[in-house]
Amino acid sequence: MEITTTDIPEVLLLKPVVHRDSRGFFLETYREEHFRTQGIEVHFVQDNVSKSRRDTVRGLHYQIEQQQDKLLTVMQGAILDIAVDLRHASPTFGQHSAVKLTEDNKHQVFIPKGFAHGFSVLSAEALVYYKCSAYYYPEGERGLYWNDPKLDIDWQVDEPVVSEKDQNQPLLHEISKEDLFYE
Numbered sequence: 001m002e003i004t005t006t007d008i009p010e011v012l013l014l015k016p017v018v019h020r021d022s023r024g025f026f027l028e029t030y031r032e033e034h035f036r037t038q039g040i041e042v043h044f045v046q047d048n049v050s051k052s053r054r055d056t057v058r059g060l061h062y063q064i065e066q067q068q069d070k071l072l073t074v075m076q077g078a079i080l081d082i083a084v085d086l087r088h089a090s091p092t093f094g095q096h097s098a099v100k101l102t103e104d105n106k107h108q109v110f111i112p113k114g115f116a117h118g119f120s121v122l123s124a125e126a127l128v129y130y131k132c133s134a135y136y137y138p139e140g141e142r143g144l145y146w147n148d149p150k151l152d153i154d155w156q157v158d159e160p161v162v163s164e165k166d167q168n169q170p171l172l173h174e175i176s177k178e179d180l181f182y183e
């Protein structure tokens with residue numbers, strides 16, 4: 001397992017060892033000690049799967065109160081994964097990481113608490129599997145408008161497919177102080 005940083009030092013890119021043989025391949029999608037050796041204490045409690053068609057943009061989402069670390073794996077297709085830093089005192093506040101995760105490269109991304117997360121779909125369909133360190137908590141669910149020009153994110157999609165909820169999320173400067181992260 002190779003672990004490197006992205007444009008945001010706390011958002012990690014993971015490259016699992018892929019064991020290939022005549023049957024196909026095998027890889028470990030999660031191994032706790034890999035995080036512990038990075039000094040990260042994480043305990044995942046919920047796993048999610050979503051399937052989306054080309055040009056879908058999901059996000060940007062985060063939870064307050066029950067904050068979530070996330071570990072993403074793409075099982076089929078290809079996505080561009082985005083994490084926006086919402087930690088008020090961070091030198092990279094408002095900046096984002098952008099990582100391509102595909103069924104071919106088998107890379108994963110770890111997004112810690114303090115980030116809004118989203119992804120766009122670059123293939124005909126994408127099946128995304130991710131682990132979360134806190135349960136889904138709708139009352140604490142918050143969003144950031146995916147296409148806020150201030151974020152300057154190139155989602156690499158032509159005709160974005162976006163949920164009604166995500167079309168109505170606030171711009172970064174509209175987010176109240178209570179809905180940002182402080183540590």
Ligand SMILES: Cc1cn([C@H]2C[C@H](O)[C@@H](COP(=O)(O)OP(=O)(O)O[C@H]3O[C@@H](C)C(=O)[C@@H](O)[C@H]3O)O2)c(=O)[nH]c1=O
Nearest residue numbers: 048050058059060061062070117118119135136163165
């Ligand atoms: C996220 C979530 C949704 N749901 C329900 C609520 C709703 O009826 C339906 C679809 O929810 P959404 O439209 O919010 O799904 P989606 O847009 O895929 O939401 C996800 O987006 C990505 C980018 C993330 O980072 C995730 O944490 C999550 O927020 O599923 C759950 O039951 N549990 C969950 O954990």
